[in-house]
Amino acid sequence: xxxxxxxxxxxxxxxSITNALTSIGAEPILTSDNELxxxxxxxxxxxxxAFAKGMQNLKDRNLVGLIHQFVDSGKxxxxxxxxxxxLLEESEEFxxxxxxxxxxxxxxxxxLKLGNEEKLPHVSWNEISPPSHGRWNNTLLESTAIxxxxxxxxxxxxxxxxQSEVLSHTFYGDGYFCSAVQKxxxxxxxxxxxxxxxxxxxxxxxxxxxTRKINYESN
Amino acid sequence: MHKLRLIARLDVKNEFVIKGIHLEGLRKIGNxxxxxxxxxxxxxxxxxxxxxxxxxxxxxxLFNIIExxxxxxxxxxxxGGGIRSLHDIELALKSGADKIVLNTQAVKTPQIISDASRxxxxxxxxASIEAKSKGINKWEAYVDNGRExxxxxxxxxxxxxxxxxxxEIMVTSIDQEGTKKGFDLDLIDQVSNMVSVPVIASxxxxxxxxxxxxxxxxxxxxxxxxxxxxxxxHSIPEIKESVIAQDIHMRL
Numbered sequence: 064x065x066x067x068x069x070x071x072x073x074x075x076x077x078x079s080i081t082n083a084l085t086s087i088g089a090e091p092i093l094t095s096d097n098e099l100x101x102x103x104x105x106x107x108x109x110x111x112x113a114f115a116k117g118m119q120n121l122k123d124r125n126l127v128g129l130i131h132q133f134v135d136s137g138k139x140x141x142x143x144x145x146x147x148x149x150l151l152e153e154s155e156e157f158x159x160x161x162x163x164x165x166x167x168x169x170x171x172x173x174x175l176k177l178g179n180e181e182k183l184p185h186v187s188w189n190e191i192s193p194p195s196h197g198r199w200n201n202t203l204l205e206s207t208a209i210x211x212x213x214x215x216x217x218x219x220x221x222x223x224x225x226q227s228e229v230l231s232h233t234f235y236g237d238g239y240f241c242s243a244v245q246k247x248x249x250x251x252x253x254x255x256x257x258x259x260x261x262x263x264x265x266x267x268x269x270x271x272x273x274t275r276k277i278n279y280e281s282n
Numbered sequence: 283m284h285k286l287r288l289i290a291r292l293d294v295k296n297e298f299v300i301k302g303i304h305l306e307g308l309r310k311i312g313n314x315x316x317x318x319x320x321x322x323x324x325x326x327x328x329x330x331x332x333x334x335x336x337x338x339x340x341x342x343x344l345f346n347i348i349e350x351x352x353x354x355x356x357x358x359x360x361x362g363g364g365i366r367s368l369h370d371i372e373l374a375l376k377s378g379a380d381k382i383v384l385n386t387q388a389v390k391t392p393q394i395i396s397d398a399s400r401x402x403x404x405x406x407x408x409a410s411i412e413a414k415s416k417g418i419n420k421w422e423a424y425v426d427n428g429r430e431x432x433x434x435x436x437x438x439x440x441x442x443x444x445x446x447x448x449x450e451i452m453v454t455s456i457d458q459e460g461t462k463k464g465f466d467l468d469l470i471d472q473v474s475n476m477v478s479v480p481v482i483a484s485x486x487x488x489x490x491x492x493x494x495x496x497x498x499x500x501x502x503x504x505x506x507x508x509x510x511x512x513x514x515x516h517s518i519p520e521i522k523e524s525v526i527a528q529d530i531h532m533r534l
Contacts, residue, residue: 078377112405187287235284
């Protein structure tokens with residue numbers, strides 16, 4: 064069974080992620096233990112709430128270096144919601160805070176002009192599609208239909224410097240924001256796959272499947 | 283784009299989903315976990331479990347139900363009724379809830395909203411308001427399932443709740459609740475114009491057209507349904523298809 068470490072750093076509801084992983088036949092391990100994490104086949108960084116608190120909790124548990132070490136191993140790594148935002152270099156939420164710096168760029172308050180019925184936080188099902196340059200082949204969205212609805216709950220968004228790292232974008236207000244990033248073995252979803260019904264579970268299955276590809280290649 | 287969310291509201295008493303009129307006169311509908319799974323399979327966007335008697339007895343019995351629900355329901359789950367402290371919120375989140383709905387305690391000690399938003403993030407804190415009409419364009423906030431008045435003016439109270447850092451506001455019209463006669467459109471309109479956070483309209487939906495009417499006349503972000511789905515008046519796909527046919531965006 065594929066072992067997926069889900070980083071336990073004292074933030075948010077992680078039970079829904081472990082339940083989702085169990086339901087698709089993976090073995091979730093909720094942990095902050097170095098050895099367990101490094102020996103897992105894949106790692107998920109979950110998270111809701113404030114950026115500064117998320118980073119502080121990672122630092123307090125000595126997990127920042129460990130995340131970099133895991134990413135360097137080449138195994139699949141997925142950040143969800145705040146877990147995606149923390150992949151970037153910095154955030155302007157409640158002042159200036161440094162992130163993990165795995166993706167170049169920053170996190171800002173949703174910079175789009177909202178219509179009368181569009182509220183902030185953006186709490187909604189909304190559509191994801193590949194940006195004009197992009198395709199979803201060989202990514203976690205490979206089997207996801209373009210314009211599929213997924214569940215969002217956030218006020219801040221990632222602004223990657225390198226547009227080729229934008230995996231999907233989503234229309235809200237008067238423009239698009241980055242709703243997923245991907246660079247090598249790192250993927251980040253601004254939405255919650257574990258709360259997006261069967262479609263979201265399918266993305267997590269693709270994540271599990273990507274560990275097999277790595278195993279196959281390394282053998 | 284914005285998509286109107288359909289939320290199944292399950293009011294629970296003694297392990298049964300119940301349904302009343304004006305939040306009173308309760309009738310048993312079924313098992314909460316069976317219903318939650320059924321609505322999930324049919325395509326509901328979110329589920330809210332409300333403990334209908336917890337605030338009277340000072341305890342919340344829903345944690346077991348939530349633990350089970352989040353093993354088989356992969357859309358957002360909210361829990362409310364009898365949540366009194368940060369400790370209760372912690373327990374609810376640990377049992378698998380994504381959002382916490384607060385009413386009585388927010389009225390007693392409004393600071394719980396700001397404390398909870400700071401610790402757990404405003405995205406998981408939903409304020410619930412039970413509103414009773416007090417004349418034209420005037421509503422008073424009630425607690426304990428519409429039994430106790432608070433003296434708070436609803437429109438002033440929602441503004442305060444937003445300032446305290448709440449992430450969403452669910453507004454239930456006590457006058458319309460369970461009547462299947464439609465939402466209190468003036469109430470929802472005024473509340474959603476007053477705040478910039480998402481507003482969930484609750485109380486009164488008895489036919490599909492009530493949802494269409496609500497969306498055309500207010501800026502509500504979501505609707506909570508009970509009678510319409512509990513009494514099998516319409517299935518969730520039927521509701522969604524009919525609403526989408528009226529040019530309203532929704533997840534199918």
